[in-house]
Amino acid sequence: MKVVVIGGSGHIGTYLVPRLVRAGHQVVNISRGTRTAYADAPEWREVEQVAADRERQDAEGVFGDTVADLRPDAVVDLVCFTLDSATALVERLRGATGHLLHCGTVWRYGPSRKSPIAEGEGTAPFGEYGIEKDRIARMLKAETEGGGLATTSLHPGHIVGPGWHPIGPVGNLDPGVWRTLSAGRPLRVPGDGAETMHHVHADDVAQGFELAIAHPEAARGEDFHVVAPTALNVRGYAQIAAGWFGREAVLESATWDEFRAGTTEEHGRTAWEHLYRSHCLSIEKARTLLGYAPAYQPEAAVLESVRWLVAHGGLEVEGDLVA
The missing domain is CATH 3.40.50.720 (NAD(P)-binding Rossmann-like Domain)
Incomplete structure (x- = not known):
């Protein structure tokens, strides 16, 4: 055609x-x-x-x-x-x-x-x-x-994919989140950490x-x-991402007011927009009618983005990717 x-x-x-x-x-x-x-x-x-x-x-x-x-x-x-x-x-x-x-x-x-x-x-x-x-x-x-x-x-x-920044573990595009996780420093998390991103x-x-x-x-x-076969919640996403650098995620719960006070207006707004929705979507219809079979779990797709950004100077982290 x-x-x-x-x-x-x-x-x-x-x-x-x-x-x-x-x-x-x-x-x-x-x-x-x-x-x-x-x-x-x-x-x-x-x-x-x-x-x-x-x-x-x-x-x-x-x-x-x-x-x-x-x-x-x-x-x-x-x-x-x-x-x-x-x-x-x-x-x-x-x-x-x-x-x-x-x-x-x-x-x-x-x-x-x-x-x-x-x-x-x-x-x-x-x-x-x-x-x-x-x-x-x-x-x-x-x-x-x-x-x-x-x-x-x-x-x-x-x-997500090579060439652009993924929505990160707290639901925004703040590069400081990746720096914090790669260094093993405490990461402030709004809400209860159970919110999902797909x-x-x-x-x-x-x-x-x-x-x-x-x-x-x-x-x-x-x-x-x-979408990917599964969705990531905040806590799990942060732990997985820290593990890419050989670290354990240290998470600190914060109210939304506390979280916003410690970041920019844009990062605070973007995080709220993603985490408030807390989406997890079904792909059963696409699987059944079209044969849709996504090749990437969400963490593998995000890792590909992060690896590309680090290799091309688009993301500053502390330590090496060990994943």
């Missing part, structure tokens, strides 16, 4: 585009042309590159034409964040392509009430990002159920999209979680 990937130079596309080429598809990548993939692969030499500024073209009402004019059999949209943008694309592609696949997020759900969360069983989202992604997923499902364009939405957890390696997300393209009838009108 001819598959158009919108935003294929990012985290997921770095792995998805080569997967699609290896599967025998003709692949077109639409991007702003300002960034290359996080990891090089020979398959990229077979990919047609189309430069387009989606935000500008959405404002002009022509982005859908850019995609449709490529005559794709399937479209993978990795960089859509508003209902208006998604709706405009659906309306233009209706009748012009066979399958539209959208990248959502587990943040389409609010704080968990039970674990694991099955598709559609989470609480109402909060925050603009999660609310918009949930609205998009619901619109896509209604579009297909109403006899319109065949659509699928896939919802990743916290994406990571996923970017290549496992790519696997989910590849499978949905390969099984369009099973994927039609569906939404899927694409």
